Amino acid sequence: MSKQPPEPADPHDDEPIREHVFDGIQEYDKKLPNWWLMTFYGSIVFSIAYWLYYHTWEVGASPEEKLALQQERIAAHAAAEGLDEVDDDALFEASREESLVEAGRNAYAASCSACHGAELEGGIGSALKDADWTHGDRPMEIRRNIMEGIPAAGMPAWRQSLGERQINAVTAYILSVNPDLAPDDEPGG
Ligand code: HEC
Numbered sequence: 810m811s812k813q814p815p816e817p818a819d820p821h822d823d824e825p826i827r828e829h830v831f832d833g834i835q836e837y838d839k840k841l842p843n844w845w846l847m848t849f850y851g852s853i854v855f856s857i858a859y860w861l862y863y864h865t866w867e868v869g870a871s872p873e874e875k876l877a878l879q880q881e882r883i884a885a886h887a888a889a890e891g892l893d894e895v896d897d898d899a900l901f902e903a904s905r906e907e908s909l910v911e912a913g914r915n916a917y918a919a920s921c922s923a924c925h926g927a928e929l930e931g932g933i934g935s936a937l938k939d940a941d942w943t944h945g946d947r948p949m950e951i952r953r954n955i956m957e958g959i960p961a962a963g964m965p966a967w968r969q970s971l972g973e974r975q976i977n978a979v980t981a982y983i984l985s986v987n988p989d990l991a992p993d994d995e996p997g998g
Contacts, residue, residue, distance in 0.1 A: 895977060900948035901991065903977060904984035913982025916975045920967065929986060934964060938986050946990055952980040 825838040863869045870878070885902040886909070903909050918927070924934035935943065944954050944962075955976050958966030967976055984990060 895949070895952070897948045897992065900952065900977065900980050901984060903981035906981065909978050909981045910985045912975070913978035913980070913985075916971060916979050917982055920971065921979065924964075929983070937983050939989075940987075948980060948984055948990070951983060952976060955979060 827836045827838050829836075863871060882902075885899055886906060917925075917929075921934075921937075924932055925937050926932045929938035930936055931940070935941075940946075942951075944959055945951065954964065955971075956966065956968045956973075958964045960966070971979070
């Protein structure tokens with residue numbers, strides 16, 4: 810008769826067992842793992858913070874508000890491109906739109922730099938940077954001067970050859986290098 814090796818100790822021996830039995834199967838009464846509890850409590854804390862931030866205090870912009878902001882910007886852009894009413898504010902807004910300013914810079918280099926200088930420093934035509942604006946320094950006046958020209962002074966009209974969109978872009982470009990022309994409520998104005 811050989812000795813039986815001792816049964817290996819069951820590591821679950823001293824863990825409590827649930828009362829119920831299903832088809833002869835019993836369950837240990839285990840604690841939930843910490844990672845699971847952290848995720849669970851974390852999501853509760855997050856949902857409360859989220860609710861306060863977006864709904865109770867309305868600190869964060871809702872998707873609707875973000876959409877409205879985007880639409881405002883698009884409207885300003887469209888206005889500056891001549892699709893809608895253009896005014897001083899729309900032109901200033903446009904002077905901060907890199908794509909429009911870039912288009913204006915190109916049009917300026919092609920059509921204006923011969924008389925007004927590559928760096929807007931002036932030449933045959935007056936300086937358009939840090940300038941003494943003799944024909945008006947409001948965005949709409951600058952735009953009008955480009956549009957209609959100043960025939961008596963030798964400044965051609967550009968409405969026909971450039972069109973409104975390009976003239977708006979050139980105006981935006983000129984404004985972008987003349988931050989001192991900003992309306993009073995603008996920073997640095
Ligand atoms: C053939 C030369 C010539 C070209 C090309 C030309 N200009 Fe002029 N521009 C002038 C002259 C000359 C004046 C008038 C200067 C004055 O009265 O002191 C002037 C005046 C202006 C003024 C008014 C400046 C002020 O002091 O109020 C603006 C703005 C202007 N030009 C923009 C443009 C833009 C933008 C273009 C290109 C689309 C352009 N010009 C192309 C000759 C030109």
